[in-house]
Each structure stands twice: as structure tokens, then as C-alpha cells.
Amino acid sequence: MFALVDCNNFYVSCERVFNPGLNGRPVVVLSNNDGCIIARSAEAKTLGIAMGTPVFRCRSLLKRHDVAVFSSNYPLYGDMSSRVMALLAELAPAIELYSIDESFLDLSGFGRLDVRMFGQQLRRKVGRWTGIPVSVGIASTKTLAKVANRLAKADERYGGVCVLDDDEAVCQALRQTAVEDIWGIGRRWGRTLGLCGIRTAEDLAAASSEQVRRMLHVTGARVQAELRGQSCLPLEEVRPRKQSICTSRSFGHAVTSFDGLHQAVATFAARTAEKLRQEGLVASMLTVFAGTSRFAPPQERCWLSRTIPLGTSTADSLVLVSAASRLLEALFQQGYDYRKAGVLVSGLEDRAAAAHEPELFGSDPGHDDARRKLMAAMDEVNRTCGHGTIRLASEGRDAWRPQQAYLSPRYTTQWSDILEIRG
Known part of the structure; x- marks a missing residue:
């Protein structure tokens, strides 16, 4: 389950x-x-x-x-998500973090327990310890658990916990679920299936396997098997390694100067380097892009993008910011109102493995070790004292920052924003 x-x-x-x-x-x-x-x-x-x-x-x-x-x-949402997920990890033997607000739990060892009661206890504990209300869907496959969760959230009669533990409950749930609402189907495939008379999850489960595979390929066949109670999607306790990492933002105001755009790109490159180090990865390719609003008149639109290989796979902020700055110098065009920019790295590999493959004409190993220690020290200070406590001089905090006119305090991640209670 x-x-x-x-x-x-x-x-x-x-x-x-x-x-x-x-x-x-x-x-x-x-x-x-x-x-x-x-x-x-x-x-x-x-x-x-x-x-x-x-x-x-x-x-x-x-x-x-x-x-x-x-x-x-x-910052607040990410921290609250970490608190909820840490608590769930204590309540189940295995957990898959699916998104910032969703996770799958493995209940295969709960055969002697009442899983519905477990779900209610879990809801109460998460609500009491974090203040976040949750809904719980329990079934024999991950896709059916998604269906159950949707019903638990939509129908108050379930009390926040829906368990599909017999054929009758499964059939009733599938009958109430539109085909486009099935995990992995969506609106586009939902329209295609609707033209063939498949309008509910029950219809998809009962359809010909050959027809479904022909229309939706392997993914659709896997979804259909899951709806029939055949588990095809195992719990992914270890997240697959990322293929790329991107940091980009839409600007709060138009940026017209090179200096303003350079500050933004330098900041995004530094943040991308931090993400690489957090994941234990290094990158061998760098892409910088920037553009105007897609709603601008055609003659006022501009999109810049270029990718270059890095000499050595790295997660060094200084190296990535320097490379991104050189790329932007070659790309920048005067006379446009830039509304978005970003930095993307690809060709990712494990940092430990890359460290054992020195370049023939690479830099001095002692220098590389010193730079790794410098990056580790920066990360530790920023983790302890707050993000941005130490940053590169080229990183800016100007008009490119997004508008946040209604921002609430960062109650759990900023010392100055902690709630004060006075008697």
C-alpha cells in the first residue's frame, strides 16, 4: 500500500x-x-x-x-515543507518527496494495522506539530493513491483520509474521477481519450490495453495498469540526479543597461553554483539567456542565448560568474527593455567522481583544494547567518529584483522576522 x-x-x-x-x-x-x-x-x-x-x-x-x-x-514555504517532510519521514519506513507539498509513503509493512486510523493519526500529528492541514490518500498503487487523495481533499465525508482497499471502493473512486484528472494524463491526452468515449478513470481502466498503448504509448499503458491495481511505479527514495540546473527570474522593472543586466546574471550564476554544491555536482556546460517581454511589439522584442563548454567541470561560484559575465558581454544588445534573464548549467556529474579525473593541463591541485575550501566556508556562513551574508561584489540588488509588494515576514528563516510575543 x-x-x-x-x-x-x-x-x-x-x-x-x-x-x-x-x-x-x-x-x-x-x-x-x-x-x-x-x-x-x-x-x-x-x-x-x-x-x-x-x-x-x-x-x-x-x-x-x-x-x-x-x-x-x-523561504517560508520551503522551510515549512522541510518540517512537514521531516515529520512524515519519522512516521513511515520509506518516503518519496514528490514535490514541495506532496510525498508518497510506503505502507507495505502495515498489514496488521488499520491504515485508515494511521492516516487520521498522521493528519492530526502533522496539523498539531506544524499547523499545516493535509489530506491522505491510500491505495495499492501510486496512481490510485493520487485518486484517493483527490477524493479525500474534495469530499468532506472522508474526513481528510480516503482509503481504496477493496474492488468496490476502487470502482466507485474511478467512476468519480474525470480522465483528465488522472495523474499522468492531463488535459491534452484527456481530450484525445474523450474523442474515443473514454471520459472517466473507470473507462480508461476498462479500455483495451492495445488501444491505450497505441494512443498514449508506454506512459499511458503504465497508468492504465496502475488503475487496475498493478503497481508499476516504485517508491523513489533516492531522487534521480538532475540533468541540468537553472536559475532565472522575471524582473520587477525593465532593465536597459548592461550593468543592470550583468548584476542579475552574476547573481543567478552564483546561486546556480550554490545549488550545484548542495547537490554534490559539478557542471561542464554553461548557458546564459536574456530577453524582453513576449508582449512587447515585434520590433521591440529580443531574445539572447548562448551555450559554452567550461574548461573543467566545476561548481565554483567565481568560475561560473566569470564565465557568465564573458558570455553576457558577447551577447548584450543595447536598446531593449530586458524583462527576464537566467543561467543554466548542464553536463552534470558527481563532484567526487570528477575530482578523481584531473585534467592534463589543469590548474594546480593545491589551488583547486583551496578554492573548494573557500566555497565551503562561504556556504557555511550563508547557511548559518542567512542567505547573502557573503556574496560576490558583482552580485547586485537593484531594479531587476521582482516586485513583492505583499510579502509576509520570513518567520522561520530570518532572525529579524521572528514573531515577538509580549505579555
Whole structure:
């Protein structure tokens, strides 16, 4: 048996943990640059506010119903996610972190226990220890657990926990699930299947295996097998190694000068290097890109991008920032309003393995060791004292920063933002 634990309206729930006055009030969280709505409370959904709605289109609605609006507070959300996942890891023998607010648990050793009772106990403990409400779906495959979780979240009669442990329960759940809502299907394949009369998960499970494989290939065949109770997707306790790492942002204001764009690219390159070191990886390829708004008139649009090989696979901030700066110098074109930029590294490999393959004309090993120690010291200071405590001089903090007019305090990751209680 698998359990899928999903945090309810996660970003909104994180805001409510530290601001109980938001309970019962409609709340929305916005995307980067406060552009679109990416999270909604149940009360906001009731008002008809759709996911992805641009803020300017519903500003009057938000004001009329006194909707609380927040900018995305990713340091807070990431820290709260870590707390929830650490607690779940203590409650189950194996866990797969699927996303920032979802994880699969392995319940294969729970044969003598009442899994429904376990799910309720898990909900109560996560809610009591972290303040985050969760829904739990339990079934014999990961896809069925997704179906169960969707029902647990949508139907109050389940009390937040839905268990599909017999054929009748599975059939009823599949009958209530639209085919486009199945994990791994989506709207595009859902439309294709609908043209063939397959409109529910029950229809897909009952369809001809040959027809499904012909239409949806191996992925669709695997989904169908999972809906039939055949487990094809094992728990991934160890996350597969990334093939690339990217850091990019949309700017809060147009950037027109080389210096402004250079500050942004240098910052993204340094952050990408940090991510590499956190993953224990090094990169051999570097890409820098920048562009104007896609809504700009055709004659005012510009997209710059170039990829170069690095001499030696590295995760050194100084090396990556220097290489990214040289690339930008070659790419930059004056006269455009740049609205986005980013740095991407690829050709990733394990740092330990790469260290045992020295270059014939590489630098002095002692110098490389000193630089690794320098990077480790920077990471430790930033981890202990706060991100950005030590940074390169070329990193900037100017107008390219995204707009965050409704940002809440970083209650758990910034000393100055910790709540104060006065008697």
C-alpha cells in the first residue's frame, strides 16, 4: 500500500500558520512579480477566483470581498515543507518527496494495522506539530493513491483520509474521477481519450490495453495498469540526479543597461553554483539567456542565448560568474527593455567522481583544494547567518529584483522576522 500525503492549499496554509486572523478569510498568493494567482484558500475558490488569473483582472473582486493578498514567500514555504517532510519521514519506513507539498509513503509493512486510523493519526500529528492541514490518500498503487487523495481533499465525508482497499471502493473512486484528472494524463491526452468515449478513470481502466498503448504509448499503458491495481511505479527514495540546473527570474522593472543586466546574471550564476554544491555536482556546460517581454511589439522584442563548454567541470561560484559575465558581454544588445534573464548549467556529474579525473593541463591541485575550501566556508556562513551574508561584489540588488509588494515576514528563516510575543 502507498499513501500520498498532500498539504492543503500549501502556500496559503503557510501564511495562516503565523497569522491566525486569516482563518476563514479568503486568501490568495501571487506569482513572481505579483502577476498571477498561484494559490487560493477554499474561501477564495468559492468566490470563483481561478488558478492563474492575472491580478489586474480581478482586483475589484479581491477588494470587494476583502481578500488577503500575499506575494510568494519561498523561504517560508520551503522551510515549512522541510518540517512537514521531516515529520512524515519519522512516521513511515520509506518516503518519496514528490514535490514541495506532496510525498508518497510506503505502507507495505502495515498489514496488521488499520491504515485508515494511521492516516487520521498522521493528519492530526502533522496539523498539531506544524499547523499545516493535509489530506491522505491510500491505495495499492501510486496512481490510485493520487485518486484517493483527490477524493479525500474534495469530499468532506472522508474526513481528510480516503482509503481504496477493496474492488468496490476502487470502482466507485474511478467512476468519480474525470480522465483528465488522472495523474499522468492531463488535459491534452484527456481530450484525445474523450474523442474515443473514454471520459472517466473507470473507462480508461476498462479500455483495451492495445488501444491505450497505441494512443498514449508506454506512459499511458503504465497508468492504465496502475488503475487496475498493478503497481508499476516504485517508491523513489533516492531522487534521480538532475540533468541540468537553472536559475532565472522575471524582473520587477525593465532593465536597459548592461550593468543592470550583468548584476542579475552574476547573481543567478552564483546561486546556480550554490545549488550545484548542495547537490554534490559539478557542471561542464554553461548557458546564459536574456530577453524582453513576449508582449512587447515585434520590433521591440529580443531574445539572447548562448551555450559554452567550461574548461573543467566545476561548481565554483567565481568560475561560473566569470564565465557568465564573458558570455553576457558577447551577447548584450543595447536598446531593449530586458524583462527576464537566467543561467543554466548542464553536463552534470558527481563532484567526487570528477575530482578523481584531473585534467592534463589543469590548474594546480593545491589551488583547486583551496578554492573548494573557500566555497565551503562561504556556504557555511550563508547557511548559518542567512542567505547573502557573503556574496560576490558583482552580485547586485537593484531594479531587476521582482516586485513583492505583499510579502509576509520570513518567520522561520530570518532572525529579524521572528514573531515577538509580549505579555
